[in-house]
Amino acid sequence: MRPLPDIRAEQLFEEGALALAALWDEDAAMVRLAEHPEYHDPRGTLAYAQALLRGGDAARAERAIAAVLAMQETREQDAHFGNFRWLLEEACVTDLNGVEFMLDGLIALLHEHAATLSVSLAGAMRGSIALGLAEIDRLDVHSSYTNIALSDIANSVLGGELLGDARYVERGERRLDGWLAFTTASGAPHEFNSATYTAVDIARLAAIVEDTQDPRIALKARIAEERLWLHVAAHYHPGLAQLGGAHSRSYFDGWSGAGGYLKLLLWRVLGDAALRRETLYAPRSREEGHIGIALGAFHCPRYAERLLIAKQYPFEARETPDAAHGLDITSHLTESYALGTASRTYAVGEPPEQWPGFDSLHLYVKRDRAPGYGALYVRYVIDDKAPGQPGDAHGAADHWDEGRHVAVQDRNRAIVAYGLMPRIRPAHSCKLSIRLLGFSSDDELWVADRRIDAWLAPVAAGEPVVMTFGDAYLALIPLPQTDMGSAAPIALNRNEDTLTLDIYNYKGPPKSFWEHRSQGGPFFRGNVRNAFAIEVAERSAYPDMASFRRHIGAARLTDTTDAERRRRIEYASESGSVALTYSLRDMSLVERHHDGAVYAPPPARFGASGGGGQFLQTAAASVDLGRSRLVSTPATKWLFADDDAREYVVTNPLSDDIQFCLWTPDAEIACDAFGFGRIALDEVARTVRVDVIGEPPAVKIVRGVGLSVIVNGVEVSGGR
Numbered sequence: 001m002r003p004l005p006d007i008r009a010e011q012l013f014e015e016g017a018l019a020l021a022a023l024w025d026e027d028a029a030m031v032r033l034a035e036h037p038e039y040h041d042p043r044g045t046l047a048y049a050q051a052l053l054r055g056g057d058a059a060r061a062e063r064a065i066a067a068v069l070a071m072q073e074t075r076e077q078d079a080h081f082g083n084f085r086w087l088l089e090e091a092c093v094t095d096l097n098g099v100e101f102m103l104d105g106l107i108a109l110l111h112e113h114a115a116t117l118s119v120s121l122a123g124a125m126r127g128s129i130a131l132g133l134a135e136i137d138r139l140d141v142h143s144s145y146t147n148i149a150l151s152d153i154a155n156s157v158l159g160g161e162l163l164g165d166a167r168y169v170e171r172g173e174r175r176l177d178g179w180l181a182f183t184t185a186s187g188a189p190h191e192f193n194s195a196t197y198t199a200v201d202i203a204r205l206a207a208i209v210e211d212t213q214d215p216r217i218a219l220k221a222r223i224a225e226e227r228l229w230l231h232v233a234a235h236y237h238p239g240l241a242q243l244g245g246a247h248s249r250s251y252f253d254g255w256s257g258a259g260g261y262l263k264l265l266l267w268r269v270l271g272d273a274a275l276r277r278e279t280l281y282a283p284r285s286r287e288e289g290h291i292g293i294a295l296g297a298f299h300c301p302r303y304a305e306r307l308l309i310a311k312q313y314p315f316e317a318r319e320t321p322d323a324a325h326g327l328d329i330t331s332h333l334t335e336s337y338a339l340g341t342a343s344r345t346y347a348v349g350e351p352p353e354q355w356p357g358f359d360s361l362h363l364y365v366k367r368d369r370a371p372g373y374g375a376l377y378v379r380y381v382i383d384d385k386a387p388g389q390p391g392d393a394h395g396a397a398d399h400w401d402e403g404r405h406v407a408v409q410d411r412n413r414a415i416v417a418y419g420l421m422p423r424i425r426p427a428h429s430c431k432l433s434i435r436l437l438g439f440s441s442d443d444e445l446w447v448a449d450r451r452i453d454a455w456l457a458p459v460a461a462g463e464p465v466v467m468t469f470g471d472a473y474l475a476l477i478p479l480p481q482t483d484m485g486s487a488a489p490i491a492l493n494r495n496e497d498t499l500t501l502d503i504y505n506y507k508g509p510p511k512s513f514w515e516h517r518s519q520g521g522p523f524f525r526g527n528v529r530n531a532f533a534i535e536v537a538e539r540s541a542y543p544d545m546a547s548f549r550r551h552i553g554a555a556r557l558t559d560t561t562d563a564e565r566r567r568r569i570e571y572a573s574e575s576g577s578v579a580l581t582y583s584l585r586d587m588s589l590v591e592r593h594h595d596g597a598v599y600a601p602p603p604a605r606f607g608a609s610g611g612g613g614q615f616l617q618t619a620a621a622s623v624d625l626g627r628s629r630l631v632s633t634p635a636t637k638w639l640f641a642d643d644d645a646r647e648y649v650v651t652n653p654l655s656d657d658i659q660f661c662l663w664t665p666d667a668e669i670a671c672d673a674f675g676f677g678r679i680a681l682d683e684v685a686r687t688v689r690v691d692v693i694g695e696p697p698a699v700k701i702v703r704g705v706g707l708s709v710i711v712n713g714v715e716v717s718g719g720r
Helices: 007-022 042-054 058-069 098-113 119-139 146-163 166-186 197-211 215-235 261-270 290-295 302-309 393-397 545-553
Strands: 030-032 315-322 327-333 337-342 361-366 373-382 403-410 413-420 427-437 445-447 465-469 472-478 490-495 498-511 530-538 556-561 566-573 576-583 589-594 604-608 611-618 622-625 628-632 637-642 647-652 658-663 668-674 677-682 687-692 699-703 708-711 714-716
Touching: 007 042, 007 261, 007 290, 030 042, 030 058, 042 058, 042 098, 042 290, 058 098, 058 119, 098 119, 098 146, 098 197, 098 290, 119 146, 119 166, 146 166, 146 197, 166 215, 166 315, 197 215, 197 261, 197 290, 215 302, 215 315, 215 611, 215 647, 215 677, 215 687, 261 290, 261 302, 302 611, 302 637, 302 647, 327 403, 337 403, 337 413, 337 530, 361 472, 361 530, 373 403, 373 413, 403 576, 403 589, 413 566, 413 576, 427 530, 465 545, 472 498, 472 545, 498 530, 530 566, 611 622, 622 637, 628 637, 647 658, 668 677, 687 699, 699 708
Parallel strands: 687 708
Antiparallel strands: 315 327, 315 604, 327 337, 337 361, 361 373, 373 427, 403 413, 413 530, 427 498, 445 465, 465 472, 472 530, 490 498, 556 566, 566 576, 576 589, 604 611, 611 637, 622 628, 628 658, 637 647, 647 677, 658 668, 668 699, 677 687, 708 714
């Protein structure tokens, strides 16, 4: 049995074991759901089995495991033969991801405790894993469904090795190669920047690194895990202890900045107490996975950890999760805030299916009072839904988005435009809702030249809504919207510490809009208009609120639509301009401009121009990053440069050989044929670390006194 690796892991394990013990139902031999104790949770039950086995209670652990095994569908004629029910009380398989999560737990238990479990139960677990792997193979989930695709890969590799079935191991490696190629073709993980699922992704790759018997697969998984750590570091604000937006799949703990799986993982790595602070913005901190995070061995590289804990501001992160469908993301981080957008609505699969749990635009700001930050997020809402209202668990608690959007962002300015999704059911209201969490009575709020301190407060289209929000100044400017009824309002409202700016397209009796049933057919003439511009500034950037209001008042906002129903919005102030052109027919992006120049998003580029760590993905033959220069085959590669730490990393994430030469202030390294792998130059430690698959390449030290070369962990003399 592996020892817990550190004191924070021990704390998480103890917390998780105590929480699960309190939920244990002796009669069912299962753990109940904390928020719904009438239901029993097989995932929590398998996690508790880990705690029981480590505590020496093998008899109870075996009962728990057997209870979960009994939830597998074993009727061959069933469409989901080999899958698992998500909850004990369900009559059949309803969530196809059940097989992935149950196999995650079963495989981990066998890896750690096979010698402790009875021969009969271990055999039953192997049989269950075999049925589950066959179901995973049949489902063959699309690579864009990142966390499930990576679970598929981890279960196929590790489950196949446990069973001695090379078919699944080979399938898992093939799918890992495919995921790396799919992700690299865009630049960032498709399921981008999620406060929940990015940690799941890292954990699954880390498990492969630790437990696979194949060093080739381990290296591929480690490089994929490293890229995910960099993805988190690119958008994480250490001063706020928050993952800046935009977010692909965001639950209430994500958009409110409360706890969550990623924060547990970051706390395990960084130890920052702010990652575990309580917040009143969410009804609870969903810190699932204590046991898994405690038991996991993770591989955050030192240079990514530096980027996590310290940034030079302003810090810009631009990545493309879905190049084929024009989805890219931007995060702009300063000392006091983090503003982020996604260029268009998140969707999964091919053809893509829109998923509603995302943040199209998100803002975190520092504030003096608890919990130390405020948050702004955006939703298109049907029938005035709000978090905490009765109804569907996701639609209510997680406040899912019910619209389609496009956006442009440059630094601290953005434009976001929304339209309706196809809709058949009647609705009594359709609105774009901009929601601020943590707006205090100390914050100052103006609409044009009117100071606002009473609610509701009407707003006219084009009137700037300007406020102090924590340590930032904030301006929101609603544009003229389509009125689908009569006198659809724009209104500010406040309920305790939540401020809302609602831009309605419809408010009236329940009504079906035939022209939006499919957004096609004989009635459709284009989507509704609903948009706003946003600008954020540090409080220190202006002498006072009056100065910031004058700045916003002098800005120009233009909004035109041509005969082809292409809408162009431009927002220009003295500090720069952004422009967005999109089609009202299909909500597709046509063009974006930053300061008058057409914006072409990079696959991935982030860092601060003043120094610190910088990263890019590029296919260019020659590129400068910081004080380094890379000349290479014109093929995709990753380059990281930290001039302050004097550390530089070149990664080839694909199988084709590249030729390259890396120049830095103190060294020059070259290689004529470098395949999948990475080369890390540390000028302080005077090392060149080479991690590759197969025969090591000839890495030449052209310049660099005293550099030692370490290939796959073994030091070689003089360089190769």
